[in-house]
Amino acid sequence: MVVRENFEKKLEELQAKMKTMGDLAAASIEKAFEALKTKDVELALKVIEEDEVVDDLDTEINHFIIWLLAKEQPVARDLRRIIGALKISSEIERIADFGVNIAKSTIKIGNADSLVNITNLEKMKDISIKMLQNGLDSFITGDIALAKEVGDLDDEVDELSGEAYKSITSYLKEHPEETDHLVQLLLINRYLERTADHITNIAESAAYLIKGQMYDLNS
Secondary structure, three states, X not given: OHHHHHHHHHHHHHHHHHHHHHHHHHHHHHHHHHHHHHOOHHHHHHHXXXXXXXXXXXXXXXXXXXXXXXXXXXXXXXXXHHHHHHHHHHHHHHHHXXXXXXXXXXXXXXXXOOOHHHOOHHHHHHHHHHHHHHHHHHHHHOOHHHHHHHHHHHHHHHHHHHHHHHHHHHHHHHOHHHHHHHHHHHHHXXXXXXXXXXXXXXXXXXXXXXXXXXXXXXX
16 A cells, blocks of 8 residues: 555656646747747747756656656556656647747747737637646546547637638738748747647547547547
8 A cells, every 4th residue: 555655646746747847838838929929039038048947857757757667567547647648748848849939930020010919829829828738637637528628629729720821821912021020920820730739639648548548639
């Protein structure tokens, strides 16, 4: 019984690290978007610098998981939980990278008047943050409803992404002098759409842990 209690504590420690990593990734997206709206190049540079913290935590989680696998030799649901954590940490690291990509686009746009308001990119960002919270909470609490909600929200992001593409390209036809700026917005649209896809992968890992079968929440 004591051995099991110690193992559960280690799993809780692992989940706490994942939650911290998820919070950092969400903050990266939030800060990058704030920098985009306010033309704050210094904040964008800070997002890029802080990505190293996420990378370090991803490495720490990977080492922790390898140690757990070697020491505890888990089977069945415990093994699914640990392997799921490994996959999810990789997804979170990629999500934080998209925050960095948005920050880099912000730097390229520079001091030009923001054209974000011609798009629904901010709404995509807000939905993505909610998806990330739900996906991680689903994995940690075992709530399958939260995982399925992530899939529904991903559909919303996909629809908004299509609308954003149309609004940006339509504006480009009338304002070719803004090409460089608008190309960066198209890239940010893509980054946010891909962010939602990676979060959906997290929800699928959570669903597999909970139900023991694979779900395609992207369909």
